[in-house]
Amino acid sequence: MKNISIVTLGCSKNEIDSELMMGILQTSNYKITNYLDEADVIVINTCGFIEAAKEESIETIWEMTRYKREGKCKYIILAGCLAERYYKELLQEIDEVDGIIGTGNIKDIVNLIMRLENGESKLVFTKNINEEYLEEIRRQNFRTTEYVKISEGCNNYCTYCIIPKLRGKYRSRKIEDIVKEVQYLVENGVKEVILIGQNTADYGIDIYGEYKLSNLLDRLNEIEDLKWIRILYLYPDHFDEKLIESIKNNDKVLKYLDIPLQHINNDILRRMNRRTTKEKIIDLIDTLRKEIPDIIIRTTFIVGFPGEDEASFNELYEFVKDTRLDKVGVFAYSREEGTPAYNFNNQVDEETKNYMRDKIMELQSIISYELNKEKIGKTYEVLIEGIEDEGLYVGRTYMDSPDIDGVYYVKTSEELQVGEFVKAKTIDCYEYDLIGEIIE
Numbered sequence: 498m499k500n501i502s503i504v505t506l507g508c509s510k511n512e513i514d515s516e517l518m519m520g521i522l523q524t525s526n527y528k529i530t531n532y533l534d535e536a537d538v539i540v541i542n543t544c545g546f547i548e549a550a551k552e553e554s555i556e557t558i559w560e561m562t563r564y565k566r567e568g569k570c571k572y573i574i575l576a577g578c579l580a581e582r583y584y585k586e587l588l589q590e591i592d593e594v595d596g597i598i599g600t601g602n603i604k605d606i607v608n609l610i611m612r613l614e615n616g617e618s619k620l621v622f623t624k625n626i627n628e629e630y631l632e633e634i635r636r637q638n639f640r641t642t643e644y645v646k647i648s649e650g651c652n653n654y655c656t657y658c659i660i661p662k663l664r665g666k667y668r669s670r671k672i673e674d675i676v677k678e679v680q681y682l683v684e685n686g687v688k689e690v691i692l693i694g695q696n697t698a699d700y701g702i703d704i705y706g707e708y709k710l711s712n713l714l715d716r717l718n719e720i721e722d723l724k725w726i727r728i729l730y731l732y733p734d735h736f737d738e739k740l741i742e743s744i745k746n747n748d749k750v751l752k753y754l755d756i757p758l759q760h761i762n763n764d765i766l767r768r769m770n771r772r773t774t775k776e777k778i779i780d781l782i783d784t785l786r787k788e789i790p791d792i793i794i795r796t797t798f799i800v801g802f803p804g805e806d807e808a809s810f811n812e813l814y815e816f817v818k819d820t821r822l823d824k825v826g827v828f829a830y831s832r833e834e835g836t837p838a839y840n841f842n843n844q845v846d847e848e849t850k851n852y853m854r855d856k857i858m859e860l861q862s863i864i865s866y867e868l869n870k871e872k873i874g875k876t877y878e879v880l881i882e883g884i885e886d887e888g889l890y891v892g893r894t895y896m897d898s899p900d901i902d903g904v905y906y907v908k909t910s911e912e913l914q915v916g917e918f919v920k921a922k923t924i925d926c927y928e929y930d931l932i933g934e935i936i937e
């Protein structure tokens with residue numbers, strides 16, 4: 498039996514693709530190993546979204562090729578967005594790479610390995626970016642928290658974004674299929690599901706002719722033993738009443754929304770081809786805060802987009818200061834070939850971009866600390882995810898998504914289990930993290 502290691506980079510969507518690849522390989526009698534030294538085949542599931550991610554992918558590929566040069570592994574296979582985008586260059590420039598699996602070719606992984614075993618080389622399976630979700634594949638590995646893809650691809654064509662060219666047109670999965678998968682995950686001990694896609698707010702429009710995220714949430718909320726439903730990547734332009742009511746009234750749907758805004762200046766938003774305006778964004782935030790008490794809003798901004806000047810940057814800075822959003826990530830614009838903005842005039846220099854990013858993050862760290870101080874004395878339900886130190890556990894509340902937000906430390910003399918939910922009273926805080934004492 499061949500041992501396969503899958504190294505996953507990039508976003509949660511890539512994580513699911515790796516899970517599906519593992520499922521396909523395991524049902525074809527391959528063994529998945531986390532030990533690279535044991536691997537006969539190493540698959541690197543790459544990210545090719547922005548410059549920094551591309552560099553990390555290239556570095557990881559070079560690192561993995563060492564296992565082949567030392568004769569430890571037989572084949573190196575690249576998957577994911579960087580592979581889909583630059584397969585020709587990668588095969589030409591890195592001798593150790595034996596095969597390429599594009600973003601829509603996950604199902605070809607076994608075929609590729611078998612053909613390499615039969616003596617073929619430099620095999621490429623790409624250009625199938627509109628492939629439907631592999632509903633027949635069952636994931637084999639289960640954690641307390643699992644991501645669930647509700648759609649793939651995107652039809653928004655933001656001018657800075659290469660995703661539609663790598664992940665294809667917008668494709669929703671059927672409500673029935675998603676409900677079935679979540680039931681299966683819950684039967685295998687999963688307590689929190691995080692709904693993802695390139696843009697989850699558009700869910701259903703392609704297959705049902707109308708937006709159906711609220712219907713999906715209503716169905717998922719009925720699943721027994723499911724504890725938490727979290728939604729990420731909500732495009733801000735159509736939060737209708739039905740969706741807000743569904744988020745508000747479904748007790749398992751966390752009052753935590755990730756809504757990438759990207760900027761607030763109307764001219765920049767227009768040139769990013771974002772289908773929203775400053776006025777609509779402010780309206781949305783006010784409505785969400787009025788309708789859903791204790792709502793936590795996460796967002797991301799891009800600074801240094803071509804044409805960004807002091808005035809537009811200050812407008813964004815003042816917006817962040819006044820709106821006091823709970824969670825904010827800021828990216829310096831990454832000039833991506835193959836995107837319209839790549840050819841825009843008035844490109845901003847790297848130093849200025851980084852200065853803008855750091856200035857907003859500095860402001861947000863102060864806001865985050867002030868908001869955290871207001872949570873002292875309040876009680877929260879905490880999902881325990883590990884032990885930090887003796888008598889100190891680490892976990893998350895509804896206010897924190899894994900990997901991108903802070904954590905909640907729980908002080909207790911009791912022994913807690915990973916996956917356990919406890920009640921804790923907040924006694925202190927840091928900029929992004931909270932500390933509490935167990936009360937139940």
Ligand code: SF4
Nearest residue numbers: 651654655658660695
């Ligand atoms: S919404 Fe815009 S930024 Fe997000 S994946 Fe689609 S095109 Fe890219």
